[in-house]
Amino acid sequence: MLRINQTIIKISKTLYCTKAASKSSLYSHTVLLPKTKVPLRLEPQKLVQRDKDIYKTAAFDSLYYLQKEQLKGPTFILHDGPPYANGKPHMGHAINKILKDVILRYKILNKTKVDFVPGWDCHGLPIELKALSNSNNINALDIRSKAREFADKTVKQQKGTFMSWGVIGDWKNHYETKNINYITNQLQQFFNLYEKGFIYRDIKPIYWSPTSRTALAEAELEYNEQHVSPSVYIRIKIKDIPNVPNFHDKRVYAVIWTTTPWTLPSNQAICYNNKLSYCVIKKPDPNDKDLYIIATDLLESFCKETNCEYQLLGVHSGDMLDKATYYHPIYNDNISNFLHSDHATSSKGTGLVHTAPAHGPDDFLVGHKYKMPIIDLVNDEGCYLLDAGEYLANKFVLTEGNDTVLKLLSKDVLHLGKIEHSYPYDWRTKQPVIIKASKQWFIDTEQIKNKAVELLDNIKIIPEERSDIYKKTLVNQILKRPYWCISRQRKWGVPIPVFYNVESGETLLNKNVIDHLCDKLQKNGTDFWWKLSTKDLLPKQYAATYELFNKSQDIFDIWFDSGISWSNVLPDCQVADLYLEGVDQFTGWFQASLMTSVAIRNQAPYKAIYVHGFAVDKDGIKMSKSLGNVVDPIDVVEGKKGQKPYGVDTLRWWVACHANHVTSAPVSSNMLNQAKDEVQKIRSSMRFCLGALNNYEYNENDSENLLLIDKYMLHCIWDYFNKTKMHIESYNFQRINTTLLPFLTNQVSALYFTAIKDRLYCEPEQSSSRRSAQYVLLQLFNIVTRSVGGILPHLVEELYASFQQKTTDTFFTGPKIDANPQWNDSNVEKIMELVLQIRSDIYKCDDLTNSPLFDLTLEMDKTNYQLLMSVGNEDEIEDQLKDIFQVAKACVKDSIVQSGFQIKLSKSTKKSCPRCRLMQSEIEDTLCLRCKNAYSFHGREMAKEGAELEKIFSTITFRANFQQFLLELKDVIAPDDRKIMKLVYYSMDSLESFN
Incomplete structure (x- = not known):
């Protein structure tokens, strides 16, 4: 025997114990309320767990590789500017990595293959100083060992955090500027530049740090x-x-x-x-x-x-x-x-x-x-x-x-x-x-700058509103730069692979030397320059004269390290579609990449540059530990003592909609709470769609019976889709927020949801009017989730898991979603402009306190009347207007000469229907005609189950002891839970007689 679940017991007990249930509850089992497993809200800790669960169940870690296999056509390449492997992730990392991921996910939703290899900049003084923190008297190999250990630890921590934020990419093959293959390529590119005459050694005045001694x-x-x-x-x-x-x-x-x-x-x-x-x-x-x-x-x-x-x-x-x-x-x-x-x-x-x-x-x-x-x-x-x-x-x-x-x-x-x-x-x-003045290695930028500036004419800079300013800034910086010093006097870095004649000071550098050094690097690891003697580092042809040479004591500038990343990471040395970094990279990576790419292959490394701002506190002040105004993104997501977690999607929504296209992005509890509320609004609206789509089987024929409000909603969806598509393609993600929330609040929730609830809840389950509303809700769900999917991957995957109409296991592997151009209906828009004006005027009426209790008489001029009647006959339009205006009855008359319309409201003389609760019944506590038919239909649907129930009840000896009744009921019932629910509801009148 199937166990009767706790919910059924509670329902049955309520029915048994209540002698006279309210009339509305008598019919509640026939009302088709939205049903979904998705909760309206998630408690903070459940939100954190949800994020972790979704990461696994939606296979975020394999999405990148899956799209590489399945998607066809051109690849969109986003080249990752390597963050510095020094310290835990901060809000700057969050802005940068999340914006990149938002773009990648939208590309995938558009069925465009993406290429994104995350990377890290692992050399440089800050890491070396960490290695020297306990002692300044350690040798180069010890310094490098400690620095490498610190960089490895940082990369592991940052990588784990970035992935937990839902950031996709080729994490299995991420790049690090300290890895053997990367350094091998760097040595070869250095020689390439040297051979082309772009690199030289000279004494020049350079910026020198006495404290860093470099x-x-x-x-x-x-x-x-x-x-x-x-x-x-x-x-x-x-x-x-x-x-x-x-x-x-x-x-x-x-x-x-x-x-x-x-x-x-x-x-x-x-x-x-x-x-x-x-x-x-x-x-x-x-x-x-x-x-x-x-x-x-x-x-x-x-x-x-x-x-x-x-x-x-x-x-x-x-x-x-x-x-x-x-x-x-x-x-x-x-x-x-x-x-x-x-x-x-x-x-x-x-x-x-x-x-x-x-x-x-x-x-x-x-x-x-x-x-x-x-x-x-x-x-x-x-x-x-x-x-x-x-x-x-x-x-x-x-x-x-x-x-x-x-x-x-x-x-x-x-x-x-x-x-x-x-x-x-x-x-x-x-x-x-x-x-x-110091003797250093330089790149001769004079030979490169004019070509670089020329190529910038064809580079798109985003955001567009600051494109001219940013481009002018970059051009001026390039033109005023007389040379680029690429040598540093430290230990933690890539060695400049040259030897100097001890007598003349002349440089020894040729292809044979570079090839030999690359071989030594591959065999001995990245410490080869410090492990091996000059004799071992030089090719055999110099075995007899090795004492005439000293190896260089300089390492490369870290901007040269990262500046040639395009040659190491981009597939087949292609040009990246996009570089996305902070505004500070005009003097850094944007410029270094451009100069090396122009020198080596006479073209820019990128087609477009996306520039984002910096995170600041609520007062616009730069975050600093000493000021105590640092907001930790990990605390934002997971919470801390005295602060509830916001979850990943709230952080992502803040980044995309509040930290995008700004020079500085204030972050505060108020702004995070605002972002949380906005995400909740999206969740609530889409949850309603899911619930209303319960048991709905899609049929394109459902679009043939659309009512006026349905057609208008599809028109609004089409308009919303095209606006957000434009915002997404131009990376104006903040405008998704300003487009979506008014759309959900005004057109979807306040207008459409309100107008269709009676149809959804009270019409027969398979009625054409109900299915037409479900058809629209299906399109709404698809378009809205698509528009926010790149920003809120955890939420859309949670919703998609309960989406009965899904065609794939996960949201991001689903089909491309587009709005049907046929939804764009200017005639419907024109009619609804009139209808919404009438609706607005109705709500302004002073004597209107509860519109469902009132009848509406709408007197119109001939032009407006004919416009409304183009929807259908008078009865049809009046019935539809009743739902749109939320009144008991609507009556439309062609009765005024002057242009416009007149509104007359009067208290309805009818009674509230105990099933639909509308003022449609002729007699109090009786069903309205529509609900009688619907209830009759519902009864016929359950006739077979009812017959079985009658048999069951005929075998039970009814007793006052309710527990005994349940035991006897359990002994004779063996259907599924849903069937039990229906049977108990259907037996309501019989159960009421038990006392």
Whole structure:
């Protein structure tokens, strides 16, 4: 015997114990209420478990590989910019990885094959510093071992978190910049660039971090807007001005302005601009015979800044300084020249520029032009060398060094102040950097930049509204970059694979050497450069002369590591359809990838760039541990003490709809709660669809009996589909939110769901009017879940698991869903514009408190009347309007002359039907005509089961003891649970007689 479940026992007990059940409950078993296993809401902890369960049951980990096998046609390639393998995942990771996944999932829903190989940037100083955290006195191999261990741990943690967020990709074959095959390719690409003449070694001024003791690229800097530097005007004594003979017997000084007095010991020239005019001035004191030269345009600002008055003695063209010489400000025995340069301007300072080729790019270009030697008096720790003089030696240039130089020049300092300005800092140590000359490896960007800028014309930049600004930014950065320093002086990285002749310093690098080194790398692992001696690293042909060579001690810049990722990861070195990263990557990965790709294969590595903003706190402030304003995405998903979990989909919805197409994305509990509520709205609406579609078997013929409101809903679905399709294709995911929620609230829930509930609940199960509503709900479910599927994969898979009309096991393996163009019906839209205007006016009526209790008389002009009657005959349209307007009765009349319509409401004289609860019954507590027919139909459907029940009851001795009754009932019933439910309902009247 089949066990009677607890639900049936409770229902039976209620029926048995209630002598007089309410009339409406007598017919509740005939009302077809929505039925689904999907709960309306999920408790927070159940939500977390749901996410984990869906990941397994919907096979998120195999979706990427499944689509690779099953989908045909062109592949959409999204190349992953490698996050840094340093620390736990943060909100920036969430924005980046989730946006990428949203795009990939929408492509799959559109039946487009995708290629996405996640990666990690594993080298660099932050990781090396972690390895050195306990000791600075460990050898290179130990440093590399500890750094590798830390990077491996971080990659594992980040990978697990990204996957738990539902991010799909080729996780089995992810790339790491520290892996053997990646490094092998990197060495080969380096030689490729070297062979093409793009790479060279030279002494140049570069950004140098004294705290990290290594060169830095522009992308490794951050600018401190509150940095304070000395602002000093200094006079430098002129030896001779041949073009102004009457100055020969006078003390004449050039006035220079600088914020880096520590660079004055390396001064080699003073630059002027022959396009400017210069004036000769003196102090008003008649006893002061000293003369000063300054750009005429800057005299006023100079006087104001120094708070001194000067007399103007004369004005000369810049040519007057041609062939002029001066005494070095520190080393007075040294005589240097005035030189023309366009970088001497009248925008600030004095128009005379102190020039030290070792400490500035413009200075270096001047030195290069005039063939000056590079004099660098600063060591790698940022301290003066002994060559600077014993009074400066070993002093740190930015502190004691500045002070000492100013003390030495005290008699020549005309004014000393301070300036707060933007200054470059090491992005890792958060300490100021300096510019100093150093022998490094460079990529000659001058050969690449023009082609790179030309190719950018065909690159799409998203978001479109900032495309011009972003493109201009990238172009300007490329054009102003004179060279790219790719060498670093650390241990944790990829070695620059060259050897130097110990006598001449010449470089040994050729294809034979590179091929041999790649072979050693494959056989000995990524530590090969540090494990093996120079003799072992060199090919056999150098066995007899290996002692003449030293191996390089430099490693590659991490931006070169990641900048050639396209050559390692993209299938057959194709061009990626999309790069998607933060706005900071214009100086980083976007640029590095472009420059290497243009140099190696003369084309851009990407067709489009998608730029996203940064996560900030509720006040728009950058998140920082020291400020205590960090929002942890793991806590958002899984919760923490005092904070309930939001689940993965709320995080994803926030990213796509609130952190997309913005330069900064505020995240707060209020915003997360808003995102949670929006997801719940979607869940509730789609759950209603599922429940109403219970036992519905799709038949295209159901579309032939659509009512006006059904046709209008399909028209709205078509409109919604096309809008969201456009938003998805343009990556405007935030507009899905602003399109969907009003659609669900106003058109779906408030209008359509309300209008069809009577049909769904009270019409016979297979009636054409009920099935037409179900047909529309099926289309609604398909289109809405498709529109949010890329953003809310866990929710749509949960819904899809209970979707009886599904054709595949999982949502993302299902067929492509499109809106039928035939749903677009402008005539229906026109009719409904009138209907909705009437509906709006009805709801504005002051005497309307409960519309189902009122009859509506609608008097219309001929034009509007005919428009309504185009739907069908008068009875049909009135019946449909009754449901749309939610009134007891609707009566339409062609009875007014003036244009428009008039509304008349009156209390209905009919009674509430105990089954449908509408004011349709002639006699109180009796069924309306529609419900009598429906109930009769329902009874006929159950006739066979009823006959069986009568037999059963005839065998039972009825007793007052309810428990005994159930036991006897259990002994004779053996149908399934659903059948028991029907039988118990059908026997309601008999059970009521038991007392």
